[in-house]
Amino acid sequence: MKLFDVYPLYDVNIVKGKGCKVWDDQGQEYLDLYGGHAVISIGHCHPHYIKMMTDQLNKLGFYSNSVINTLQQQFAERLGKACGYDDYQLFLINSGAEANENCLKLASFHNGRKRILSCDHAFHGRTSLAVEVTNNPKIVAPVNDNGNVTFLPMNDLEAWEEELSKGDVCACILECIQGVGGIRLATPEFAQGLQAACKRYGTVLICDEIQCGYGRSGNFFAHQWLGIRPDLISVAKGIGNGFPMAAVLISPEFKPIYGQLGTTFGGNHLACTAALAVLDVIEKEGLIENAHLVGEYLIESLKDLQKAQPHILEVRGRGLMVGVDLDIPQKDVRSKLIYEQHCFTGAASTHILRILPPLCLSKEEVDDFIQRLTKVLSEI
Secondary structure (H helix, E strand, O other): OOOOOOOOOOOOOEEEEOOEEEEEEEOOOOEEOOOOHHHOOOHHHHHHHHHHHHHHHHHOOOOOOOOHHHHHHHHHHHHHHHHHOOOOOEEEOOOHHHHHHHHHHHHHHHHHEEEEEOOOOOOOOOHHHHHHOOOOOOHHHHOOOOEEEEOOOOOHHHHHHHHHHOOOOOEEEEEOOOOOOOOOOOHHHHHHHHHHHHHHHHOOOEOOOOOOOOOOOOOOOHHHHHHOOOEEEEEEEHHHOOOOEEEEEEEEOOOOOOOOOOOOOOOHHHHHHHHHHHHHHHHHHOOOHHHHHOOOHHHHHHHHHHHOOEEEEEEEOOOOEEEEEOOOOOOHHHHHHHHHHOOOOOEOOEEEEEEOOOOOOOOHHHHHHHHHHHHHHOOO
């Protein structure tokens, strides 16, 4: 049997990691400024994470959600305090798409409506409802295209209010910093106006914090820079530092009903252990503050490079979620970074580098990256 060939792959076999570095099977070291799609939050192979996971595996890896799991309860309490939502409820699942799927289901259960408002350039996942609110027709199969979604420009409050005033909108779903969409930021004026309009018309406000959340923006959640408090919050990626884990934070206005939501693997013992280990390290090592301070340093360093490097058109982002808009294809730049400078970055669209390093990135590693990027851009 062969793998289903849906991923264009770089010819690199990564076999080891530590902090913000990874190594291939030939022993070559790489600087990791992508963290596997923003998944690696506390750094590769953190010793505290490894110890907790190993200890848990020696006790129990999995049992079902039909019995008490005190690790779930511990994690819910810890997460609520860490992010400032201790009055919310927590539902644990496995992936970001699944988190958004459950957000949209809960919203529809709550108000009985079907229509969703989503952003131009939005990406919310590849499963049924999640891909329907994703603004990319290439990955929306006919069976997913049910006509329930209206896409609108981010930060155009008037357009959103006009649709909401029709009274049939179930939910608005928003990435406060778009990832795949190119590191585009919602403004406080838009976010606050949207929240007020949602309350006015009985619409549920969902913030997709799968990529921009969990400390990456320099705040626990990106929406916390904007002065809003959404009804539902989806999280994944950095929550487990590589172990499949996701969650929905649910407003107290939503009342749980037995059987309404469910999952086989979500919130299993090993996943909860991973999530607790991540919170331990984030808090002990001050990684959210580090994301803020080192992120500012990274953005300023890239803007300084922009002054000397005409290939850079714009630098935007917040914390350790940064986009570099280029006048040349990102594919060429990324290839040279990987094969010649041994550095991983991500991409958005055809001309945007997407930089999503572990939250433990240092200023020295920023300087190292700037040197490598400078060399690549100077030679193209």
